[in-house]
Amino acid sequence: MPARSEPSLGAYLRDRRTKLDPAALGFSGRRRTPGLRREEVAQRSNISATWYTWLEQGRGGAPSADVLNRIAAGLMLTEPEREHVFMLALGRPPEVRYRPQEGITPRLQRLLDTLEVSPALIKTATWDVVAWNRAAAVVMTNWEPLPPGERNILRRMFGDPRVRTAQQDWDSVARFVVGAFRADAVRAGAASEVGELVDELCRTSPDFAALWRENDVHAHGDGVKRLRHPVLGPIELEFSAFAVDGRPDLGMIVYNPVTPEVRERIRTLVHARQGENGADGSPPKAA
Template identity: 85%
Template sequence: MLASSETTLGAYLRDRRTRLDPAALGFSGRRRTPGLRREEVAQRSNISATWYTWLEQGRGGAPSADVLNRIAVGLMLTEPEREHVFMLALGRPPEVRYTPKEGITPRLQRLLDTLEVSPALIKTATWDVVAWNRAAAVVLTDWDTVPPGERNILRRMFGDPRVRAAQHDWQSVARYVVGAFRADAVRAGAASEVNALAEELSRTSPEFAALWRENDVRAHTDGVKRLRHPILGSIELEFSAFSVDGRPDLGMIVYNPVTPRVREGIGALLRGSRDRAEAERPRTDSA
């Protein structure tokens, strides 16, 4: 039975090592056991063979985060596997590495689409909107009408008069958004990307610049959003924010209607939108 986290780490590293194909990685020679040899993992990880051997044997103390990251590369670990190695060796997950990717999976879009009368969207760590459902388009912003490079919540909040006019208390909302944006970006390890966006917004909006200098941080979890909608009038939406598992660069926000009136109103907007789309669809004569 394994007696310590170090021997558990060693067993896990040995298991990952035996799963790699030596020939596919450029190693040759006859082998009595499957996978890479210890010295080959050490070579791929750019660490000493002695140190790697000690790790598998549960000797030499806890490795540094740098060594663990090198081994993760050498063993071609997935992100969940790398996190597991850190938990075994150091008792904590690794520092977040911000690696933005393009788009979302079809499964994630289908999840948004199942929320029929609940506006929902997915944003990056820098609050670029990358996906949304039809309810979000008719209640919040029709992001299809916004150029891809401008699909950013902060750019809209501080640069679009219509978004400003729709808020019941723009100043409070803006302060909350900036504080939550700062917290989200730091949590995702996107400090450099955030600084570039903050510098841009500070040049174009003195109000953003003033709020950014306050260094306020807010938890973006849940709350109530109050809006002035051009058709529905004054509405309230409860919102909840969720992280997307396996994608530290993404977060999902879901807005639920507070009252039956708002829920029915959103449903009517969606039906009207479908009817207009059907009426505008090109028809072919079959006669």
């Protein structure tokens, strides 16, 4: 019989268990084949050896998400490997586990810094800004002097009159921000984590409370942001939102000047502010 070419859950599980070191996991005894035995994987996964054997043999029907998560833990799978197991078994990825982490990698910060005249930032699912470039500090908000707790887009939008004044259509922007925030939090599996922030904003901002009660949801995607800048004057920026691979808790937003004239005005201001802040030109630091 020719070998099957399509991916198989059983074949993948067998391959993963052969990659594990029994001694390192506390199992002893002579073995004819490398890796863990089926019953040892079942023991580590807290499921029956018979059920695990059936899975490797392609019997017994589709396993539940709970069983797959137990097996993923028992086999010490990485997040991409766990997702692959779910796709093989159920045809869908697992539910997102929101696990916020501190800061970003230096590589991500360098990526932001290459965008000289395009304001760019990285935010969490709760819309805390954790990294930004010099253009963002000059054109939008200089997050550096703010305490970490104040580096939150929603707190700034609904609590800082200067941010409100800078929006050419604050009502539309605020409605969009609240709807996109709601969608981001659920997509990242952080619905429970936003509760404290939402309660705070509902207490301090009637505008936010009213918009939150409407239950609107918006995709961040892309669009145009219109600002009244105190130095640059009225400007238009096209924005695009990007996911950060491997970090469901993070999203990146890049704002591009709509016209060459605005691009050059931003470039001139960025260079001027860089000179004011010192010749070293050190970029803003991630939180």
